[in-house]
Amino acid sequence: GESVGLHLPTLSVQEGDNSIINCAYSNSASDYFIWYKQESGKGPQFIIDIRSNMDKRQGQRVTVLLNKTVKHLSLQIAATQPGDSAVYFCAENILTGNQFYFGTGTSLTVIP
């Protein structure tokens, strides 16, 4: 399978601070990326996606940055809240392949 890795397995931030979760991918042919959030006991939930023709995409309190040169993806969460505590996965896809390959996840803990 593909190799999608995360730099940090755990991250703790103070409530109100910004969070940055990083992800490295190995396949330069990957052209579609998604960040998922998984809360305890639940299935992964779509947060934001980005295609390879973009280097930045913003959502509500979240921003995804894509650097294709170094095959790096990051998720920025602004004003982190306790409800943001979860495991975050990046996933890569080659559109002709149809399957997403997931990293092992980063556990984000928000300290009140």
Add this chain to the structure above:
Amino acid sequence: DSGVTQTPKHLITATGQRVTLRCSPRSGDLSVYWYQQSLDQGLQFLIQYYNGEERAKGNILERFSAQQFPDLHSELNLSSLELGDSALYFCASSAQLGYGYTFGSGTRLTVV
């Protein structure tokens, strides 16, 4: 509720047994994907179906099989179960190939 329904939510069975996990995709979604999530592991892609036909296989063991029925629901069959098969099994669906998935809440399988 994501719209993807998985049953049962929990399953406990003995080694050597066979179980069937069921997934109903979100209304209108033609693609169904099965993933396995073991403790401390990311999501491992098992198999994908599109409109009743197998589209792709990932790290699926020969003891495992799946199918998608005309009404688009899918079943994952796990046989000759081993302790190492204990995991969360997720089903996801998507409307179009190469777009983000919607995940179900998973089936937690415990093999004793």
